[in-house]
Amino acid sequence: MRDIGTRLILTPRLQLRRHRPEDAADIFSGWAGSPSIAHLLRCPPLADLREAEAVVRGWCFAYDEEPDFYRWAITLRGSSVLIGSIHLALTEGGWEPSYVISPRWQGRGYAKEALKAALAYLADAAGADRFIARRLAENDASGAVLAAAGFLRTQPPPWGQAAGCLWYRLTAEALVRDVAITLLETPSLL
Secondary structure, three states, X not given: OOOOOOOEEEOOOEXXXXXXXXXXXXXXXXHHOOHHHHHHOOOOOOOOHHHHHHHHHHHHHHHHHOOOOEEEEEEEOOOOOEEEEEEEEEEOOEEEEEEEEOHHHOOOOHHHHXXXXXXXXXXXXXXXXXXXXXXXXXXXXXXXHHHHHOOEEEOOOOOOOOOOEEEEEEEHHHOOOOOOOEEEOOHHHO
């Protein structure tokens, strides 16, 4: 695995870019401040905009300091409209994605497109070969997103006995590759 960090990814409809400090307000109002959405993400909601700003500052710091940090802001291609976020973290079972699309933008296939693009990037550019995912059993929409990328249900790993979660696995070879991606390194676009 080559740790190459978060680079700009373009898909037919989306731009996956690094988060910026000015994203905090959209993140807080779009999903991170909502208890019902935070519940589906298996985390507590952020208390206020200041907390969101601190979180985003941490991400921005990690881009420069941690070569294995993979987190993207999901925006509409050709627009600055922030519609979600996607992150991949290395766990014992492989790279684990987490993603969120603001409720206003759900139901349009954006999570599927962003997930396939981020997984292809890690597989092709960085050499990742195994992925593992989990979702709350009540979150069927997330299950559909995982299945669209090629994930298959599996037993929970010994270290991952999380109550109410369903587990999935995927190899790089089985990744559904029906989203064209373009990688860019232009700093002004990151």
